[in-house]
Amino acid sequence: MTGHRARTLLAAGAVVLVVLTGCGGTKSPPSAATGTMASLPPGEVVNLALSDIERFWTATYPTISGGKAFQPIQGGYHPYTQSSPPPACGGEEGVYQPNAFYCPIGDFIAWDAEKLIPQLQSNFGQLLVALVMAHEYGHAVQHRQGVTDQPTVVLEQQADCYAGAWLADAMAGHSGSFKGITPAQIDDALAGMLLLRDQPGTSATNEGAHGNAFDRIRALQDGVQNGAVKCSGYNATNLPITEVPFTRERDAATGGNLPYDEAVDTILKDVEAYWAKAYPQLxxxxxxxxxxxxxxxxxxxxxxxxxxxxxxxxxxxxxxxFIAYDDQKLRALYEQFGDNAVGLILGDLYARAVQHRRGQSTEGSSGQLAVDCLNGSWTYDLLHRGTQTDATTLSPGDLDEAVGALLALGRATGGSGASGFDRIAAYRNGVLNGLSACK
Ligand SMILES: [Zn+2]
Known part of the structure; x- marks a missing residue:
């Protein structure tokens, strides 16, 4: 399934608008991002974040280094602009890019203070800015640990996991700067993370692969729930990496998106066949x-x-x-996110039918999370079907489309009381572990 135009960080401005349309009136304003830091300029948010992340690692690094003390960044922090580009990194000349990076040779962190950071802050809040810095600082931690012999996608997920470990620490009230973080702010930051990802179709084994948003959000949540020690154990054999390259010529040409009518037909046939098989098991x-x-x-x-x-x-x-859907609204979501947004919605309705038919609730937070897990279990089935040429398969970007649609429709401020953060975790549980994981 699928059909995205290529997305890169360079296109962040355009894509940001698309995503915000989906958030509708539920997005909290950036001024709510972190209580007392209400309307700080982005540069100050970055500075507060970096010093808080340093505080976190000073306390935490000994727990992952066998007691060794943490040495903060030695090469400094470098905001840059188009007219004042970043410093050289080793032999590599500093050129302007709307990006943020860690340079191991110079042991410094640099970021685009002109476009990227102000845009992320105004569209997704201060917490996302802090998480970007925590991710870069995560690379500095890896450098100190001497972790370099892992594929890029593992290093990137580990940096996301470390960012999550910092977030958990701030949520626990240990940060002097980032206080009173709310589920709505976290959901905003997750929506922003959907942009900071690889283009669909990138192979996880590509040298520069950062991971799809589905995998990166998993890593961040792992850090939040399990802390830095868990992150430090990441390697190529123990991470569930769902990122796949395009394997079909047609997919690569269309970005993997079926035309709308074909997508609806294919999805309905598939989800119906799935429950004909899975419902008796359940x-x-x-x-x-x-x-x-x-x-x-x-x-x-x-x-x-x-x-x-x-x-x-x-x-x-x-x-x-029976289930019913507004065809115009579904088409609009398809246009906005891609064909697996249709899968997410129709799969959700089927999961609701399953719950009602077996006398289980779909109400409140726990009901919604049960629906999300059941919905994800269908995707688990899609991912484990082998390669018959006539089988419906997921194409690159599909999981991110589902997460995008889920965040657009079910955020912390939505009706069920379940946050987007928890809903993504429940959906992923079904996707990675299948029906037996959903009770
Ligand atoms: Zn990175």
């Missing part, structure tokens, strides 16, 4: 084919008590035992 009962009704917003099918998502644009109707 319940011991046979699966009855589910009726699906696309509708025009002016003539939605009657349903006395719909179990709705996407602001009512899609729902399962318990009374009639």
């Amino acid at each position: 319940t011991g009962q046979p699966w009855k084919p589910l009726t699906v009704q696309p509708f025009d917003p002016s003539s939605a099918p009657a349903c006395p008590a719909p179990d709705a998502i996407a602001g009512g644009a899609a729902f399962y109707c318990p009374d009639g035992d």
Whole structure:
């Protein structure tokens, strides 16, 4: 499935607008990002972040180094602009790029203070700026540990994991600068991370591969939940890396996106076939084919008590035992995120039907998280089908499309009470571990 234009950091400005459209009115303003730091200029946010991250590593590094003390960055911090480019890194001349990086030879961190950082802050909040710095500082930590013999994608995920470990420390109240971090701020930062990722179709074994957003958010969440010691154990054999290259000529040409009508058909056939097989495993009962009704917003099918998502644009109707979706709204999400946004929505409706049919709740945070895991279990099945040429398969970018749609529709400020952070974790649990992981 799929069809993205190539995305690079250079296109961040354009892409940022696209993502914000999806967040609708639920995005919290940047001024709410970290309580007391309400409206600081980006440069000050960077400085506060770097000194707090230094504080964190001074306390934490001995736990991953067998007691060795931490040596802070020696080569300084270097904001740069187009007219004042970054310092040279070893033999490499400093050239302006809308980017942030760590230079091991000079032991310094440099960042685009003109475009990248101000844009990230105004669109996604101060926390994302701090997480970008924590990621770069993570590379400095790796350099101190002498970790260099890992593929780039492992080093990148480890830096994301270290950033998550810092975030957990700040959330625990240890930071003097980043206080009162809310689930909504974290969801904003995750939405921003969707931009800071590889272009779909990058092989995880490419020298420069950073990982897709699905994998990078996993690594960040791992750091938040399990801390720096867990991150320090990362290597090429113990990370679930879902990033895949395009394997079909057609996918590479279209970016992997099926045309809308074909995407809807393919997805409905596939998810129906999946539950015909999986529902008996889950319940011991046979699966009855589910009726699906696309509708025009002016003539939605009657349903006395719909179990709705996407602001009512899609729902399962318990009374009639059918699912229905606003065709225009679904098409808009397809245009915005790609074909697997359709998969995310229709998969969610099927998972709701599963829960109702087996007498389980879809309400509140735990109900939503159960739905997300079941929805992810279908993707697990897609990922484990081998390579028959007629099989529906995921293409590069599909998992990121699902995460993008999920964040756009279900954020911390949404109805269910589940944060995007928790929903992504539940969805990923299903994707990586399959049906048996969802209870
Ligand atoms: Zn990096």
